[in-house]
Amino acid sequence: MLPEPLLEIKQLKKFYDIKTGWFQPKQQVKAVDDVSFTVYKGETFGLVGESGCGKSTTGRAILRLQEMTSGEIWFQGENIAGLSYEKMRKLRRKMQMVFQDPYASLNPKKTILQILTEPLRVHGLYSQEERVKKAIEILEIVGLSEYHLHSYPHEFSGGQRQRIGIAKAVILQPELIIADEPVSALDVSIQSQVINLLLKLQRDFQLTYVFISHDLGVVRHITDRVGVMYLGKLVELAQTEDIFTDPKHPYTKALLSAVPITHPDEEKDRVILAGDVPSPLNPPQGCTFHPRCPDCMMICKTEKPPVIDLGNHVVACHMYST
Amino acid sequence: MGKESPLLEVKQLQTHIKTAGGVVKAVNGVDLTVYAGETLGIVGESGCGKSVTSLSVMGLLPKPMAYVERGHILFDGRDITELPEKEMRKLRGNEISMIFQEPMTSLNPVFTIGQQLSEPLRQHTSLNKKQIRTKIIEMLRSVGIPRAEQIIDEYPHQLSGGMRQRAMISLAMLCEPKLLIADEPTTALDVTIQAQILQLMREIKQEKKMSILLITHDLGVVAEMCDRVVVMYAGQVVENADVRTIFNSPKHPYTRGLLASMPNSNERKGELKSIPGSVPRPDELPQGCTFAPRCPQAVEKCWQERPPLLSLTHQFCRCWLYTHEHQEVAAHAT
Amino acid sequence: MNQTTITSTGVNPHPVNMLRKREPKWQSFLRRLLKSPTGIIGFLIILGVLFLGLCGPWVAPYDPNQAELSKKLLPPLSDGHWLGTDQLGRDIFSRLIHGSSVSLIIGSCTVLFAGLIGTTLGLIAGYFRGWADIIIMRIVDVKLSFPFVLLVLVINAVMGAGLQNIIISLVFAGWIIYARVVRSEVLALREKEFILSCIATGVPRWEIILRHIVPNLFTPIIVLSSLQIATYIIAEASISFLGFGVQPPQPAWGNMLSEGKDYIFSAWWLITFPGIAIVITALGVNLFGDWLRDVLDPELKGN
Numbered sequence: 001m002l003p004e005p006l007l008e009i010k011q012l013k014k015f016y017d018i019k020t021g022w023f024q025p026k027q028q029v030k031a032v033d034d035v036s037f038t039v040y041k042g043e044t045f046g047l048v049g050e051s052g053c054g055k056s057t058t059g060r061a062i063l064r065l066q067e068m069t070s071g072e073i074w075f076q077g078e079n080i081a082g083l084s085y086e087k088m089r090k091l092r093r094k095m096q097m098v099f100q101d102p103y104a105s106l107n108p109k110k111t112i113l114q115i116l117t118e119p120l121r122v123h124g125l126y127s128q129e130e131r132v133k134k135a136i137e138i139l140e141i142v143g144l145s146e147y148h149l150h151s152y153p154h155e156f157s158g159g160q161r162q163r164i165g166i167a168k169a170v171i172l173q174p175e176l177i178i179a180d181e182p183v184s185a186l187d188v189s190i191q192s193q194v195i196n197l198l199l200k201l202q203r204d205f206q207l208t209y210v211f212i213s214h215d216l217g218v219v220r221h222i223t224d225r226v227g228v229m230y231l232g233k234l235v236e237l238a239q240t241e242d243i244f245t246d247p248k249h250p251y252t253k254a255l256l257s258a259v260p261i262t263h264p265d266e267e268k269d270r271v272i273l274a275g276d277v278p279s280p281l282n283p284p285q286g287c288t289f290h291p292r293c294p295d296c297m298m299i300c301k302t303e304k305p306p307v308i309d310l311g312n313h314v315v316a317c318h319m320y321s322t
Numbered sequence: 323m324g325k326e327s328p329l330l331e332v333k334q335l336q337t338h339i340k341t342a343g344g345v346v347k348a349v350n351g352v353d354l355t356v357y358a359g360e361t362l363g364i365v366g367e368s369g370c371g372k373s374v375t376s377l378s379v380m381g382l383l384p385k386p387m388a389y390v391e392r393g394h395i396l397f398d399g400r401d402i403t404e405l406p407e408k409e410m411r412k413l414r415g416n417e418i419s420m421i422f423q424e425p426m427t428s429l430n431p432v433f434t435i436g437q438q439l440s441e442p443l444r445q446h447t448s449l450n451k452k453q454i455r456t457k458i459i460e461m462l463r464s465v466g467i468p469r470a471e472q473i474i475d476e477y478p479h480q481l482s483g484g485m486r487q488r489a490m491i492s493l494a495m496l497c498e499p500k501l502l503i504a505d506e507p508t509t510a511l512d513v514t515i516q517a518q519i520l521q522l523m524r525e526i527k528q529e530k531k532m533s534i535l536l537i538t539h540d541l542g543v544v545a546e547m548c549d550r551v552v553v554m555y556a557g558q559v560v561e562n563a564d565v566r567t568i569f570n571s572p573k574h575p576y577t578r579g580l581l582a583s584m585p586n587s588n589e590r591k592g593e594l595k596s597i598p599g600s601v602p603r604p605d606e607l608p609q610g611c612t613f614a615p616r617c618p619q620a621v622e623k624c625w626q627e628r629p630p631l632l633s634l635t636h637q638f639c640r641c642w643l644y645t646h647e648h649q650e651v652a653a654h655a656t
Numbered sequence: 657m658n659q660t661t662i663t664s665t666g667v668n669p670h671p672v673n674m675l676r677k678r679e680p681k682w683q684s685f686l687r688r689l690l691k692s693p694t695g696i697i698g699f700l701i702i703l704g705v706l707f708l709g710l711c712g713p714w715v716a717p718y719d720p721n722q723a724e725l726s727k728k729l730l731p732p733l734s735d736g737h738w739l740g741t742d743q744l745g746r747d748i749f750s751r752l753i754h755g756s757s758v759s760l761i762i763g764s765c766t767v768l769f770a771g772l773i774g775t776t777l778g779l780i781a782g783y784f785r786g787w788a789d790i791i792i793m794r795i796v797d798v799k800l801s802f803p804f805v806l807l808v809l810v811i812n813a814v815m816g817a818g819l820q821n822i823i824i825s826l827v828f829a830g831w832i833i834y835a836r837v838v839r840s841e842v843l844a845l846r847e848k849e850f851i852l853s854c855i856a857t858g859v860p861r862w863e864i865i866l867r868h869i870v871p872n873l874f875t876p877i878i879v880l881s882s883l884q885i886a887t888y889i890i891a892e893a894s895i896s897f898l899g900f901g902v903q904p905p906q907p908a909w910g911n912m913l914s915e916g917k918d919y920i921f922s923a924w925w926l927i928t929f930p931g932i933a934i935v936i937t938a939l940g941v942n943l944f945g946d947w948l949r950d951v952l953d954p955e956l957k958g959n
Contacts, residue, residue, distance in 0.1 A: 050512035051483075065852055085861065092858030105849035109871045109954060119857045152954040157600040168857065187367040188539055189616075192583035192596035199593065214513065217542075221585035221594070240590075258517035260542025262586045264565045272521055273514045275468075276482040 012071035046223030096169035102161035159190035335393035363548035419494035484515035556612035563637030695947030701940025718747035774834020782842025882945025886938030
């Protein structure tokens, strides 16, 4: 059976104008620069990269939480890039988001009942009593209970808040959930609980995830396919196992080798990258990775690398062009 | 110096914090020793008391809200628990240095890097201005900061996160301390930058023969850096062993849970082994073992009585499970 | 004890707190008021001033406008005049009581209307940005470059004196501070993840504003209002001081101050007592406002 595409991103771009002064020319930050990928129904698609690589901006742009500069977003066969606020609002029933910071993403002045029934209410689903019942149901599914209905977010620990954030996203039974670093703010012993919850919900509700994270261990565990981003560009995209066992792009290689070892006796070949991620205000010419690349060639300094398909493994690097 | 000479000894440390709801025992009877030339890791989750322990050592507790209630801190054989602030200042930055998680907030935004770095040199040495500048540039170079002659006159916000952490490290290293306390030094950094900074810390440690007290929640960082590990939970040490013992044969159910929940030790897409429940708040600790409510192996006794820190063959472990095999009680529960 | 801990393991760190039945709103309101000494003091002061303002005519020992030149400038506690008399021999205590209603009306009406107008415009500017923001904030900037009192004076000079016109002019000058505070709060709020989360959920725009942003504005608005009430009461004093305020012989704390200024060295009580009245009222409003802010914030409840 061919997998059915649920979400297709085509040439997504998000540029910010930076005003530097009255009479200076405007500068542009290319936060997301020509990113395309497809997410299939039922899979978990990972987006990884370091801070400032544009992975969160991509996630938010897909949900139109941030207006994009150009590009197409096809969701269930419809280009949602140009939808009006109201049309988009109705569509949001099918696409939800889980945020990184469980302390900031719940309104501190609302009780859990209000937080959980609001999605149902604004989409005109069920009667008031049924909504309360649904809220209790979902609370139990995410491992909390009816007792918590009248509590406020601050009465919960970080892990519990993230459960509530997830419950809020799942209560509408959406097709797609974009999870932006959903476990990064949590304690180690809580992270695994929340990952288990996400996996369980995916099985129970046939959810499709776009999982945005910088934690490669978590990404390896939870995702089916992974896109690696660097400075606003997708540099590599493949099945998770392929990325982790046979990375092609020099950046992916360096990123994977930088992950701390998991046992003191583990030996690791480190590619320690020189320098920092360059400022997106002034990205390097040619391949944006070339100043840090251990395999940099002449052509990399002048020409943008082409996107090369190595059979289910896409990489943007001159090394693989023939 | 042999590995046997202890540089820092913390004995039965209790640090209390006054809050609106009463006194919280943030650190409740912690014992640990850092030997000369080694890296000791303190591992634990938020609220386990690892940062408060390090602040107690540095004498940086926000007094009078937080104070050392009991216990002793010995540095190089000298009791520094009750040291007056003036004496402590001589020690800080000179013999003990500290680097923090967020390099942006620990550097003063209105001073240049050079101005901030010259402070400890003016305090603790008698170098003149020119010598100080040369020394700082040298130091900045040694921590891998390019264009050191220019960076010295730049402000913290002009540097990237990784560069700021390097500047912090060079600040900490200026007076060649015997002990470096690093509180989550790479948590705010990206993986590739984290690898750079950890590498740098390893090199400096080799070269200067200093000790590091590394506070982290990341077991990967522990595996990379540490010789010995202290695992803390709810203000107490629950396990204390060398790093290989911790990873090969952890004894305490909490340490085991932490290791088992690392995604890499689980089958992909499968259910991760996890510790149920959440970290207890320090003001509502159970009466028995603090880990009992989350422990898969808890028995009746665990709910009643706090276990002592037992001395086992290879490690110390605070758990009733091992009473039959223990040789002596290292420290009693408090 | 063990039993409850075991069952509540993990999911529920504060079993007692969670199981507590929610009491009716007014009851918990009262309970918390009784717990806070500063809240009670503020509340009592406001009640007292309200009482005087409403029942003044029955409480005041003398007719506030009854002049008796033979008894002019009597010091406090003489001849049955507790707080003394003014330059026309009128009883200061009675005038204070009668004047409280004017001060109250000015303070509360101005805060109410200025708050409403300013909050609405600030919300629009902060949430929708764009042209609305530019226009509203330019008006605010222009007005800010104009001294508050001067603006009020100009309006009063054009429209004439009188209680109603004082309020209109104070509102006209006073909404800008609300607009500015609200706008900056909204700008910060709309970047918060929970507002983004509302958009992601599909909450309609007006509901995001009314249900999610406005409740989070209560705290700054209350704090601001409790400061502003006092400012407006004093502003009335300044306007009266300059002769545009509540017209004599009708007593108001402000015009009492302005009339008493000539006697500042010879009869201190003429300005001292209205001054104290203004300070106490302002203090009461501030104390109550502080307490109200804490109560409205669920995160501070119970602490």
